[in-house]
Amino acid sequence: xxxxxxxxxxxxxxxxxxxxxxxxxxxxxxxxxxxxxxxxxxxxxxxxxxxxxxxxxxxxxxxxxxxxxxxxxxxxxxxxxxxxxxxxxxxxxxxxxxxxxxxxxxxxxxxxxxxxxxxxxxxxxxxxxxxxxxxxxxxxxxxxxxxxxxxxxxxxxxxxxxxxxxxxxxxxxxxxxxxxxxxxxxxxxxxxxxxxxxxxxxxxxxxxxxxxxxxxxxxxxxxxxxxxxxxxxxxxxxxxxxxxxxxxxxxxxxxxxxxxxxxxxxxxxxxxxxxxxxxxxxxxxxxxxxxxxxxxxxxxxxxxxxxxxxxxxxxxxxxxxxxxxxxxxxxxxxxxxxxxxxxxx
Amino acid sequence: xxxxxxxxxxxxxxxxxxxxxxxxxxxxxxxxxxxxxxxxxxxxxxxxxxxxxxxxxxxxxxxxxxxxxxxxxxxxxxxxxxxxxxxxxxxxxxxxxxxxxxxxxxxxxxxxxxxxxxxxxxxxxxxxxxxxxxxxxxxxxxxxxxxxxxxxxxxxxxxxxxxxxxxxxxxxxxxxxxxxxxxxxxxxxxxxxxxxxxxxxxxxxxxxxxxxxxxxxxxxxxxxxxxxxxxxxxxxxxxxxxxxxxxxxxxxxxxxxxxxxxxxxxxxxxxxxxxxxxxxxxxxxxxxxxxxxxxxxxxxxxxxxxxxxxxxxxxxxxxxxxxxxxxxxxxxxxxxxxxxxxxxxxxxxxxxxxxxxxxxxxxxxxxxxxxxxxxxxxxxxxxxx
Ligand code: SF4
Ligand SMILES: [Zn+2]
Ligand SMILES: [Zn+2]
Numbered sequence: 052x053x054x055x056x057x058x059x060x061x062x063x064x065x066x067x068x069x070x071x072x073x074x075x076x077x078x079x080x081x082x083x084x085x086x087x088x089x090x091x092x093x094x095x096x097x098x099x100x101x102x103x104x105x106x107x108x109x110x111x112x113x114x115x116x117x118x119x120x121x122x123x124x125x126x127x128x129x130x131x132x133x134x135x136x137x138x139x140x141x142x143x144x145x146x147x148x149x150x151x152x153x154x155x156x157x158x159x160x161x162x163x164x165x166x167x168x169x170x171x172x173x174x175x176x177x178x179x180x181x182x183x184x185x186x187x188x189x190x191x192x193x194x195x196x197x198x199x200x201x202x203x204x205x206x207x208x209x210x211x212x213x214x215x216x217x218x219x220x221x222x223x224x225x226x227x228x229x230x231x232x233x234x235x236x237x238x239x240x241x242x243x244x245x246x247x248x249x250x251x252x253x254x255x256x257x258x259x260x261x262x263x264x265x266x267x268x269x270x271x272x273x274x275x276x277x278x279x280x281x282x283x284x285x286x287x288x289x290x291x292x293x294x295x296x297x298x299x300x301x302x303x304x305x306x307x308x309x310x311x312x313x314x315x316x317x318x319x320x321x322x323x324x325x326x327x328x329x330x331x332x333x334x335x336x337x338x339x340x341x342x343x344x345x346x347x348x349x350x351x352x353x354x355x356x357x358x359x360x361x362x363x364x365x366x367x368x369x370x371x372x373x374x375x376x377x378x379x380x381x382x383x384x385x386x387x388x389x390x391x392x393x394x395x396x
Numbered sequence: 397x398x399x400x401x402x403x404x405x406x407x408x409x410x411x412x413x414x415x416x417x418x419x420x421x422x423x424x425x426x427x428x429x430x431x432x433x434x435x436x437x438x439x440x441x442x443x444x445x446x447x448x449x450x451x452x453x454x455x456x457x458x459x460x461x462x463x464x465x466x467x468x469x470x471x472x473x474x475x476x477x478x479x480x481x482x483x484x485x486x487x488x489x490x491x492x493x494x495x496x497x498x499x500x501x502x503x504x505x506x507x508x509x510x511x512x513x514x515x516x517x518x519x520x521x522x523x524x525x526x527x528x529x530x531x532x533x534x535x536x537x538x539x540x541x542x543x544x545x546x547x548x549x550x551x552x553x554x555x556x557x558x559x560x561x562x563x564x565x566x567x568x569x570x571x572x573x574x575x576x577x578x579x580x581x582x583x584x585x586x587x588x589x590x591x592x593x594x595x596x597x598x599x600x601x602x603x604x605x606x607x608x609x610x611x612x613x614x615x616x617x618x619x620x621x622x623x624x625x626x627x628x629x630x631x632x633x634x635x636x637x638x639x640x641x642x643x644x645x646x647x648x649x650x651x652x653x654x655x656x657x658x659x660x661x662x663x664x665x666x667x668x669x670x671x672x673x674x675x676x677x678x679x680x681x682x683x684x685x686x687x688x689x690x691x692x693x694x695x696x697x698x699x700x701x702x703x704x705x706x707x708x709x710x711x712x713x714x715x716x717x718x719x720x721x722x723x724x725x726x727x728x729x730x731x732x733x734x735x736x737x738x739x740x741x742x743x744x745x746x747x748x749x750x751x752x753x754x755x756x757x758x759x760x761x762x763x764x765x766x767x768x769x770x771x772x773x774x775x776x777x778x779x780x781x
Contacts, residue, residue, distance in 0.1 A: 182633075183634075183637060184626065184628075184629070194587040194595070197591070197595040197598055198595060201594040201597075209602070209607055210598050211602045211607060211680075213612075213635075215634070215635040216560070216634035217560070218563025218587075365593065
């Protein structure tokens with residue numbers, strides 16, 4: 052539990068906090084109560100939250116009447132859950148996470164620390180003295196940092212480009228908040244997944260139908276490049292071979308194969324059919340993993356293929372002459388072609 | 397290696413273990429570790445587990461293997477095949493090898509043989525055989541006092557980074573001479589025991605000084621010169637900023653009066669962003685520790701067990717209580733000076749316990765046991781009929 056006093060406004064900003072749940076419980080409202088005209092504004096705001104997620108991928112913060120902001124959150128969750136569309140769940144969680152992120156950026160330091168400790172179990176410590184040329188407000192342990200930062204591929208997130216001392220990483224507030232976007236998103240997603248839709252009043256059903264219609268179709272995997280399997284780089288071929296032989300593909304080989312195929316535009320179904328031969332095939336888990344890598348699940352991050360250097364490190368490089376000087380398996384064939392074209396000119 | 401030599405070595409190893417079995421260290425959480433060993437017939441036995449250190453020692457004494465290994469990770473079921481073991485976590489380990497450093501002495505004592513045409517030469521192994529252009533080249537490298545000192549320096553740099561930047565207590569860093577070419581550093585029970593490969597790989601880049609950006613020093617491609625000096629680090633700064641500053645200061649020790657912020661400002665203004673970036677990358681690589689990335693990132697590694705003999709050298713994998721004063725070619729010697737006759741095929745000069753041996757070429761000669769085993773293990777000699 053959060054150990055500092057939270058006002059109604061705080062709960063409105065962060066309605067996923069347990070304290071917000073308690074607040075609602077204390078009001079002892081049923082769904083039937085909420086569907087009465089008195090609560091029209093709550094329903095409207097809930098519908099708007101979902102619509103904003105669909106239309107602009109970002110829920111706005113409406114702080115004029117905090118009570119409406121608090122009550123409309125669980126209602127919006129019910130609407131999304133009842134619509135029963137996987138991609139709407141991801142889309143909505145992401146949009147709510149962006150909303151939270153905006154509030155956190157201007158949040159008072161003590162509340163940030165509390166939210167991190169309680170919701171995300173990260174021990175954030177306030178920093179008072181300056182240890183480098185720029186001012187950092189917070190520090191967290193190296194492992195807490197790396198567990199999250201290794202998801203980002205920009206070099207500035209590498210540990211070596213951070214201010215590090217005595218087991219801690221020093222961060223500015225926007226960096227700290229960026230680090231946990233995904234977790235807030237997963238928190239909301241988890242809430243949605245666990246939720247059981249109660250018996251709904253008639254007025255809800257109409258709204259849900261409306262939202263289902265407005266909800267965009269699941270994103271298509273973009274631009275198929277059409278590379279035939281005999282033109283795949285050696286490491287990808289090796290991964291495919293292992294699968295075909297029914298052998299277990301090590302984790303890294305799996306990651307390589309999936310990211311490669313996703314990036315050349317193979318569909319999730321096509322990729323799934325490859326894995327179905329694997330001895331430990333679990334349709335649900337594999338589907339989740341593939342969709343996650345393709346950026347359909349858990350936010351918009353579409354993973355790129357690991358670099359040749361990384362593959363060498365993991366012992367999954369099967370370099371041949373044709374690999375030439377490429378740095379990423381995705382360049383296989385592409386770069387070599389470019390070079391030979393140039394020569395001809 | 398001929399049969400007679402391998403039988404001889406096994407006998408000597410057994411005699412050694414008989415007297416020093418207690419000196420073999422048992423890793424923490426021993427029941428959850430995988431063990432493996434290689435026999436003198438070069439057969440690798442893996443996926444063994446032991447209930448306690450007594451069982452482990454008894455098995456080592458009985459088999460007296462060429463090499464004994466333990467997993468750096470702990471598992472639910474360490475004796476099952478790899479993908480069924482159930483990974484629980486692992487020590488945080490680092491490997492430093494003299495043959496990955498470009499010490500100048502290597503051209504004098506390394507040797508290579510082309511597996512295709514048989515050409516052989518002293519020096520660093522070429523990519524292609526100059527005679528037949530083949531690429532199947534076998535290298536024979538020994539480590540001398542000079543390159544082992546270089547390896548020790550890398551280990552000291554690594555300790556410094558682990559202590560200051562990672563906040564790990566010096567007493568919690570187990571440091572060992574590997575028994576042949578370098579050093580192993582291992583940290584049990586750290587925050588990183590359960591870290592995945594991505595995390596470990598980022599740490600590898602950190603300790604080895606890879607991918608350091610000029611932006612971290614406070615300048616970018618579009619940097620204005622105004623106040624630049626204030627953004628640059630001083631020597632006393634923490635982490636990599638301070639490390640880069642100290643490196644550059646060392647490089648410029650002739651102009652002692654210049655502080656590092658001034659040195660960096662001048663450098664940037666003189667060469668511009670692109671060359672500045674190269675200079676900084678160089679400084680970072682030199683100030684970082686050269687380690688084998690695979691040992692740190694691969695969570696299914698097995699490493700030589702501390703207190704056991706290295707089959708190639710007869711030297712011990714030995715704990716360094718004080719790394720600065722550790723001298724591997726004295727402190728890790730296991731065998732004594734009883735004379736024994738061996739036929740040396742071809743060996744560069746080497747020294748053990750301050751005594752120099754070789755170079756030898758096709759000769760039958762009497763050597764102290766430690767030197768004989770050093771050559772026999774590396775297949776540079778065989779026991780006399
Ligand atoms: S060089 Fe790159 S593309 Fe070629 S096999 Fe290795 S990892 Fe794959
Ligand atoms: Zn040759
Ligand atoms: Zn040397």
